[in-house]
Amino acid sequence: MLDLRQYQSLQEALRDALETFRNHVCLIESDRGRERHRLTYGQFREQAQPLARALQDAGLGAEPDPTAPANRAAILMTNQSRWLLAAYAIHSSGGVLVPLDYKLTGREQLALLAHSQARYLITEWFLWQQITRSEGFADFRPRCVVVTDAPADAELCGAVRWEEFVARGAGREPVFRPRRRSDWACIVYSSGTGGRPKGCVLTHDNYLEQCWSLTRWYPFWPGVRYLSILPTNHAIDFMVGYIGPFVCGAAVVHLRTLRPEFVREAFVTYRITYVSLVPMVLKNLERGLRQRLQELSPLQRRLFAGLVGLNRALTRDRPRPWLSRRLLPSIHRAFGGELRAIIVGGAFSDPQTLQFFYDLGIPVANGYGLTEACTAVTVNNLKPFRADTVGQPLPGVEVRIVDPDADGIGEVAVRGRNVMSHYLNDPELTAETIRDGWLYTGDLGRLDPDGHLRLFGRKKNMIVTAGGKNIYPEDVEAFFEGLPVKEFCIFAANYIWPARTLGDEQLVLVVRPEPEPEQTGREALHRELAARNRRLLDYKRVHGYLVWTHDFPRTVSMKIKRDVLAAEIRAAVERSAVVPL
Amino acid sequence: MRTVEQTLEEILNLAAEHFRVPRGQLSPDDDFFKALRLDSLQALELLTRLEQHFGVELPDYEFQGVTDFRTLADRIQARL
Numbered sequence: 037m038l039d040l041r042q043y044q045s046l047q048e049a050l051r052d053a054l055e056t057f058r059n060h061v062c063l064i065e066s067d068r069g070r071e072r073h074r075l076t077y078g079q080f081r082e083q084a085q086p087l088a089r090a091l092q093d094a095g096l097g098a099e100p101d102p103t104a105p106a107n108r109a110a111i112l113m114t115n116q117s118r119w120l121l122a123a124y125a126i127h128s129s130g131g132v133l134v135p136l137d138y139k140l141t142g143r144e145q146l147a148l149l150a151h152s153q154a155r156y157l158i159t160e161w162f163l164w165q166q167i168t169r170s171e172g173f174a175d176f177r178p179r180c181v182v183v184t185d186a187p188a189d190a191e192l193c194g195a196v197r198w199e200e201f202v203a204r205g206a207g208r209e210p211v212f213r214p215r216r217r218s219d220w221a222c223i224v225y226s227s228g229t230g231g232r233p234k235g236c237v238l239t240h241d242n243y244l245e246q247c248w249s250l251t252r253w254y255p256f257w258p259g260v261r262y263l264s265i266l267p268t269n270h271a272i273d274f275m276v277g278y279i280g281p282f283v284c285g286a287a288v289v290h291l292r293t294l295r296p297e298f299v300r301e302a303f304v305t306y307r308i309t310y311v312s313l314v315p316m317v318l319k320n321l322e323r324g325l326r327q328r329l330q331e332l333s334p335l336q337r338r339l340f341a342g343l344v345g346l347n348r349a350l351t352r353d354r355p356r357p358w359l360s361r362r363l364l365p366s367i368h369r370a371f372g373g374e375l376r377a378i379i380v381g382g383a384f385s386d387p388q389t390l391q392f393f394y395d396l397g398i399p400v401a402n403g404y405g406l407t408e409a410c411t412a413v414t415v416n417n418l419k420p421f422r423a424d425t426v427g428q429p430l431p432g433v434e435v436r437i438v439d440p441d442a443d444g445i446g447e448v449a450v451r452g453r454n455v456m457s458h459y460l461n462d463p464e465l466t467a468e469t470i471r472d473g474w475l476y477t478g479d480l481g482r483l484d485p486d487g488h489l490r491l492f493g494r495k496k497n498m499i500v501t502a503g504g505k506n507i508y509p510e511d512v513e514a515f516f517e518g519l520p521v522k523e524f525c526i527f528a529a530n531y532i533w534p535a536r537t538l539g540d541e542q543l544v545l546v547v548r549p550e551p552e553p554e555q556t557g558r559e560a561l562h563r564e565l566a567a568r569n570r571r572l573l574d575y576k577r578v579h580g581y582l583v584w585t586h587d588f589p590r591t592v593s594m595k596i597k598r599d600v601l602a603a604e605i606r607a608a609v610e611r612s613a614v615v616p617l
Numbered sequence: 618m619r620t621v622e623q624t625l626e627e628i629l630n631l632a633a634e635h636f637r638v639p640r641g642q643l644s645p646d647d648d649f650f651k652a653l654r655l656d657s658l659q660a661l662e663l664l665t666r667l668e669q670h671f672g673v674e675l676p677d678y679e680f681q682g683v684t685d686f687r688t689l690a691d692r693i694q695a696r697l
Contacts, residue, residue: 067676114678138681166682185678187695293677295661320658503657571648574656 037255037284040248045215045240047127049283054081054124057285060258063117067292069301073117077285080121088125089205094180096156097130097211102219105153106179110134111269112145112159115290118184118198119268120278122158130213131156133222134235135269138163142170151233152223152460155179159195161186168193217241223460224271226407226506235460236407245453246410247279249430253417254310254377254401256284261374263289263302263311270504272312272381275411303372312379314504315386318400322389325367325396340364348395353420360397367396377401381412382504384491384538387423394421403427404489408475410454414489425488430454437483438476445492445536448481449474480536491538497531497598499541501575509543512576516545516568520561523548523588525596526578532602533611542579544614546605549583558583562615569617580614619697625690628667632686635666645687673697 038056043049054062058078065073075083091109092098099106109126111133113119126133134152136145138160145167149157159167161183167173181195215221221240225233254276256262264277281288289306291298302308313321332340347363350356357376361368368375377399380390390400403415404426413435416427429435433452440446455475458466469476478496481489498508509526516524524547529535532544549561569577584605589597619627625645633640636653643652650660664675667689673696683689 068674114681116678142682160678160681162679163681295665295677296658297665317658570651573650574654 037251037257040244040283043244044217045127045219046221046243046279047124047130047212048214049244050124050279051128051212053077053282053285057258060285061287062282063120063288063290064261064306065117065290065292066298066302066305068298069305072292075117077282080124083202084121084124084128085210086202086205086207087121088129088210089208090201091125091131091156091180091205092129092210093204094156096126097213102130102215103132106155108132108134108152108154108223109156109158110136110149110152110154112136112138112157112163113184113268114138114160114163114292115264115268115273115277116184116292117290118158119290120282120288122182123278125210126156126158127221128212129210130215132220135222135224135274137225137269138267142166142168143172146170146172146176148225148233148235149176149178152225152235157181158184158198160184161190161192161195164193164195165190215240217244218457220457222274224269224274224407232462232465232510233460234462234465237457237460238410239457242410242454242456243275243279245432246412246430247275247283249432249454250275250412250415251280251284252431253415254280254379256281256286256310258285260284260286260309261289261306262286263291263299263306263308265291265294265299265317266312266314266382266504270382271405271407271411272379276310276312276379300370303370303375305372307372307374309374309376310379311375312381314382314502315380315384315389316502316504318378318380318385318393319389319502322392325392344395347397351394351397351421355394355397355399355418355421357397364397367398371398377418379403381405383500383502386539390423394423404448404479404491406477408456408469408477409433409450409452410456413448413450413454413477422488425484425490427489428487429489435481435483435489436474437481440482444482445480446482447495448477448479448489448491450477451475480534492536493530493534493538494528497528497602499528499530499543500538501541503575505575507543507576512543512572512578515572515576516565519547519564519568521547521549523596525588525598525601527598527602529579529611529614532605543577545578545581545617546584546601547581548585548588562617566617578617580616582609582614619694621690621694624671624694624697625686627670628686628690628693631666631670632663635663643686645690646685648684649686649689650684667693671697 054077062077062080063075109131111122134154157178164183182201183195184198186197217240220237221243222238223235225235262281266273343363347360379401381403385402393400399418403412405412414427414429436449437446438449451474479494480492500506513526526545529542529544589600629643668675
């Protein structure tokens, strides 16, 4: 692995990686078991260079101020090798990368493009089509849009095909523009597509330090094959599916079709070493495995349980992959036989699920992180494995509990070189979130005497779904605009009624009806709420509503004082008063 | 060769049968995530079922952002 401490910017480290590991496999892209691309680090460089040159010809990186909007370029793509080629081309040109979530709607993409002020967009034709048909497209004025996967007869709406664009830069060496550690590397949106976009500005120092500390606990090396399933725009995959493997010379495997049958096949075909998953997918895997175990005969089941028990006893202090593979060969064969760990993050993981996999000899590296802290704050280093905590702070990262109660539980604050610079264009929110160098996470936790962090809920008004999506109630409120009520507001249920758990988080709609409503009015309201709720995507739906008959407390500028309202509700009614929708 | 209307009709029938929703509740411009109450994994299951029915391959990336039956039918029609 490269010594990251000697580099000033990501592009310098990555450039050296492409040279150092030039003969090692860097990227494999497969679609339905058919391999479409296989690139060595040397070939990756050859393919990225003309793209960088073409971007530079279009003006990327030329502004003297490295943070200027004209130096910002967005990537909006599903996981594929061109995602990483584009990222390298943007950074090596001196650009600031804005990774966008391909699962958002076209309108949401446009809102984030406008907020980030990115002047360049590299995307897929099908996603581009979604944008061009969205309200607000007429106001989008990029310098250049490059699209991949466009059918021959596609209407490109001003975009340029990837192949044509790359050909423009062929045969000419791009200018390599290094940056300083304190310069911006990426603007990553943690949430806020509706009300207040939260664009985390992460520096080269953030990424280099975070990568250095993560790879001390979870090293990659040439020969490691990482299966990239989580979207690369997500902080976890960007780090462990790009920066981490690249600076160590490992290979990244992309699948263009993520159906369960092809994912299963990829584990075996490519003998995957690491994979990252969100808890929801891990839970599905567990369900599938349990189902298969149920199909065994009673005798086979007893035998299997005995082997699992033996494996658990022999791996209590640390994982012993070779031993586990011999004890439980059929399980390990199904995962390709070389899986060393599943990295899980983005949301709360059920300790029982983590233990289930560990007992089978498949360690789950569960941790805790947030985009504001680059990727990870704590990770379980498996020495020994603990399912009940989210691990210990990574090297170089400090965690403290602010104002702990009698049980030692308080807000988790984080300090370290992984903490973002600021929120883009939002000094007020930045000042609220980062104080005296400490990032206030809004999550509640407790540190064990041995330094392990346990999480107990949230102080902030938000939820994280099992699929790893951050949902801010303010963002869902827009879908209820125009309700026939005097006023309304959405809360995370645990914000009103604090619960010391992070599983199964829900949203609650609080409505203040017009004065003296008739019963029929209430019924109509219920129907209206249920109808609107049905129109929302499942993960944005509110769990239920609460009728509140007092005026909402408001600031002088008429903003709802959410904390005061939550306290009033808490003092007056129980959570059971919520009417399910 | 099917017309796009026939393709659409077949998709609606198949979705209703596979996810056990009364056919009368589904219409072409419905958001299928909401009408069928699908999560992202079930949406992939729907694509696999449609591939088997129409005998074509439907790459995931072509269906990013597709949420209504009509657009789904258009995309499938382009591959028939």
